[in-house]
Amino acid sequence: MIRLAIALLALAALAVLPRFVSEYELGLLIGMASYVALASAWALFSGHTHYISLATVAFYGTGAYTVAVLNESLPYPAVLLCAALIGAAMALLVGLSTLRLSGIYFVIFTFGLAELVRQLITWYEVSITGTLGRYIFLDLTARDIYWQMLALAAIAIGLTAWINRTRLGLALRAIGDDEVVAAHSGIHLARTKLVAFTISATLITLVGAVGSPRWVYVEPLIVFNPTVSFLTVIMALLGGANRLWGPLVGAIPLFLLFEWLSVNFPDTYPIFLGLMFIAVVFVLPNGVLAGLDDLRAWLGRRGK
């Protein structure tokens, strides 16, 4: 109860923050909220199951593109609803065909998926509609977008906390440890993974949709940038993908770091991204939070 109260207070404080910051800082806040939402939503499925999905940008880009296509013909809430439905439908389709794959094959497939979706949309735009780029003109301020993104991040974390207490959460953790044992305990593997993957992908699609007005001009090469997928994975892993607050702990510092790097080293910053990825996997395979626990246990033993 106390934890929930602290979390809600923090959320309220974050919600009034735009009053006190500049336009540039508000942009940073939106970026942070986006990546906290992305990393948390990603971890909702991948954190416990250990199925590393590189399809984040496939859903993120689809969300952005849905807004680009529909923003002039439908009211904004309906556009968001469409984006969520399209994301969920895509996740179900992808899930049904891939969740029987294990380990590395799943990783490769999800990576290919993002590219496939991008190429399909490019082909459709060029050969059917005859345009490639699209403009998004919505009557939304940066503050509106920030509040929506903050709400998405809160929903992603809240939903994860709730799932962790349910049968679904227990089943996902069992699957992450040993699918054979999970199945022999009576868990329907395909259905369990499909449900979690779809929830996760729908949230990611919404992050893309909500953030899209910031782009103004949208084309496949921009919104299907694979860096989004990699950043999401590194952030979640850095904080600890199987911890409730892990993705948040990883996302905020890494977002600020990459923002700084991309401003100061625009040409070389992808190198840092790669090095970071390697470092996280080698040094902190279970994330910062687990690392702190280990350190505390080690200090405790030394103290005795």
Place this chain on the structure above:
Amino acid sequence: MTLLHVDTVSRFFGGLKAVDQVSFEMESGTIMGLLGPNGSGKTTLLNLISGFLAPSSGKIIFNGRNLAGARVDKIARAGIARTFQLVRILPSLTLLENVMLPAVFGHRAHWGKEAERVAHAALQKTGLGDRANASAGDLNYIDQKRLELARALAAEPELLLLDEWLAGLNPTELQEGIRLIESLSGSGITIIMVEHIMEAVRALCPRCAVMNAGRLIADGETSTVLSDKAVIAAYLGDAEYA
């Protein structure tokens, strides 16, 4: 009442007949030893019954329903639980969570307090009751074996498949293990145990069946089966006894 009827079940891997036209029945509440040299198809047979593998042909009728080729989780929910020859526990979960799984998702599908009660009872039975909140990854080999059995028991199964559960125990632990299986059998659970330890088979199983090269070569009263010439030949090699 017949609980399990394995009816001319076969499983081929390419040209290899791992299980070849095996048939037997088991009455509810009985216990049977399943013997045979390494590679004779015992574990494959357990895998076919638990659904880990699908039979190439034949029927596996459990409680009147043919489960041959059904999904593993469906078979588990039907009331069949097992342990594995190479111990499989969920290392990042606590002991209680390990055991909660089948209580929650298995045969009876409990949730909340009732699931915890069933899980705690299973841990108590296997002597792990006071370590419910320890991490399963920290257990030593014997306790991992206990945990695996506790997990199978928490499913409240009608049929329990034990794959060399007694292997690797020291003499004291072996006696404890035998007493534990005896009490399970006494509580009405039907048990098939694959076992190499003859002492345990003699002590626990009035009936045993023997496999060799995929076929069931003997099935009957344990003392009769163990003195059967074909069985001795299968274990010790044909040259001396055939």
